[in-house]
Amino acid sequence: MATTRSRHVVLFPFPGQGHHAGFLAIARLLRLELPDATLTLVSTPRNVAALRASSKSLSLSFHALPFVPSEHGLPDGCESCSSLPVQAFVNLFEAFESLEPAFDAYVSRLRDDEADVCVIADGFVAWMVNAARRHGCAHAVFLSCGAFGSAVVHALWSLMPALPFDPDDGMLRLPQHPEVVLHRSQISPSLLLRGDHSDRATAFLHRVLRHGHRTDAVLVNTVAELEPTGLHMMRRTLGDKAAVWPVGPLVPRDNDNDSGEAHDDDVLRWLDTQRPASVLYISFGSQNTIQPKQMMELAAALESTGRPFLWAIRPPLGFDIAGEFLDEWLPEDFEARARASNTGFMIREWAPQLKILAHRATGAFLSHCGWNSVLESLSRGVPIIGWPLGAEQFHNVTMLAEEWGVCVELARGDNNMEISVDAVQRSRVAKVLETVMGDTAESAAMRRRLVQVRDMLKGAWAEDGGSSRKALREFLTAMRFN
Structure with a gap:
């Protein structure tokens, strides 16, 4: 009698908060599409415990x-990553590469059980393609970033060790994507500018790129209608090597990042006291912060505008980002005045970002424009004020501003402190806040576009032909899992 082979999807995220969230979202979608398959999340012991709890x-x-x-x-x-400063991430990248023999043995056991196996690997652990290839498994890379940002970053790293800046205007035109023009301040980390090919992070990323080009498919946390340009660039880069499937937005539900702490209720109660769409929410993510002079100037600018704000604040660059926050990093009595006038609320613990963005009082999001934050804001119809700090964040801002008009760039800073960055100007803050949050025709037009984008993101998973739902099913068919 013929036997039916079991199906097994192996998911391996890189251990970062946003990466874990993306893989849990992928797992949730795969469970709906493959109710009888085995879905296994693989990582190190502490990460497995965290994933299991979530x-x-x-x-x-x-x-x-x-x-x-x-x-x-x-x-x-x-x-x-939560246990390391950004500059030490390379230590974790390299350490995870040592897991290949153990992962190979695990996949070998699955194949000995006569299971059909598909491995879905985070881009930072693309080395798993080696084990997949050795054991005849399907393999896909999952990118938690957007398509345009991923395509630009890939092009920049592939151009190392020397970026081709134009000698006339000093701008960089990507040979792979001549329609893209970059300024030096949009290139991060700055080791790209130094062209140091011997740098450990550079060497690691070049290894990742080589592994990624051997995959069968690339899953991207985006929507076909949101990023047609970026997806075209990715497909141009990969050619016939791998298919690209947009399966986003992989956005958590409002309670998925609920810390359960008492201060969550304090935050929401404060928001309840504010007028609709009046509050500026400020957060640079869990791993990023700004320079001391920038923090001081931003605080002074907020006070001068008089607009209410909710600031998830961390110690500035040069200090332990997880350490105690000192009053000296803000104007004297700044927080006391904001509290007394009910115009400001400072969060020093974990911020319930999803609940904040969904609240009626939130009128705009001043963000570093990491991709998860971008999707969370857009899916809730909140306009973005961009302050990109590193990696692909500069290019996310470009796409959001130029293709959709739902973001205005306020400032630009490099979080590795190797590029000099001026303090943000108070007049610029006031102008941008008026553009995005004021009672102006420009603000009204931006909000109409946001409604369009929000509905587009929601429609991507519509049962009756949503583009991302269709892409996921086509991906599973291509992997022979559907």
């Missing part, structure tokens, strides 16, 4: 690969 409502399996952080020069218990 997915209690899903029917998932987990597999922990042996990992001892101290053997890789990492602090005891350090298995994720």
Whole structure:
């Protein structure tokens, strides 16, 4: 009698908060499409414990690969980005590469059980393609970033060690995408400008690029209608090597990042006291912050405008981002005055971002424009004021501003402190806030576009032909899993 082979999807995220969230969202979608398949999230022990705790409502399996952080020069218990400053991420990147033999053995056991296996790997662990290829498994790379930003960053790294700046105007035109023109201040990290090919991070990223070009498919956390230009650029880059499938927006539900802390209620109660669409929400993400002089000037600018604000604040660059926040980093008595006038609320703990963005009082989001924050804001119809700090964030701002007109760039800063950045100007803050939040024709037009984008994102998963739902099903068919 013929037997039906079991189907097994193996998911391996890189250990960062946004990466875990993206893979849990992918797992939730795959469970709906493949109710009888085994879905297994693979990582190191602490990460598996975190993933298990975040997915209690899903029917998932987990597999922990042996990992001892101290053997890789990492602090005891350090298995994720949250335990490291940005400049030390390369230590974790390299440490995770050592997991390949253990992962290979795990996939080999799955194949010995005569299962059809598809491996979906985070872009930062694309080396898993080696094990997939050795054991005849389908393989896909999942990118938690957007299409345009990913395509530009890929092009920049592939041009190393020397970026071709135009000698006449000093701008950079990408040979792979001649329609894209970049300023030096939009290129990060700055080691790209130095062209240091011996740098460990550069070497690692070039290894990742080589692995990624051997995959069968690329899943992108975006929507076909949102990023047609970026998706075209990605397909131009990959050619016939891999198909590109937009399967976003992978946006959590409002309660998915609920910390359950008492201060969440304090934040929401404060928002309840504010007028609709009047509050500027400020957050640079969990791993980013700004320079001391920028922080001081931004605070002074907020006070001068008189607009209410909600600021998820962290210590400035040069200090422990997870450490105690000192009053000296803000104008004297700034927080006391904001509290007394009920015009400002400072959050020093984890911010319930999804609830904040969904609140009727939130009128705009001053963001570093990491892709998860972008999608969370757009899916809730909140305009974005961009202050990109690194990586692909500069290019996210470009796409949002130029293609959709739902973002205005306020400032531009490099979070590795190797490029000099001037403090943001108070007059510029006032002008941008008026553009985005004022009672102007420009603001009204932006909000109409936001409604269009919000509905587009929601429609991508419509049962009756949503583009992302269709893309996921076509991907599974291509992997012979549907």
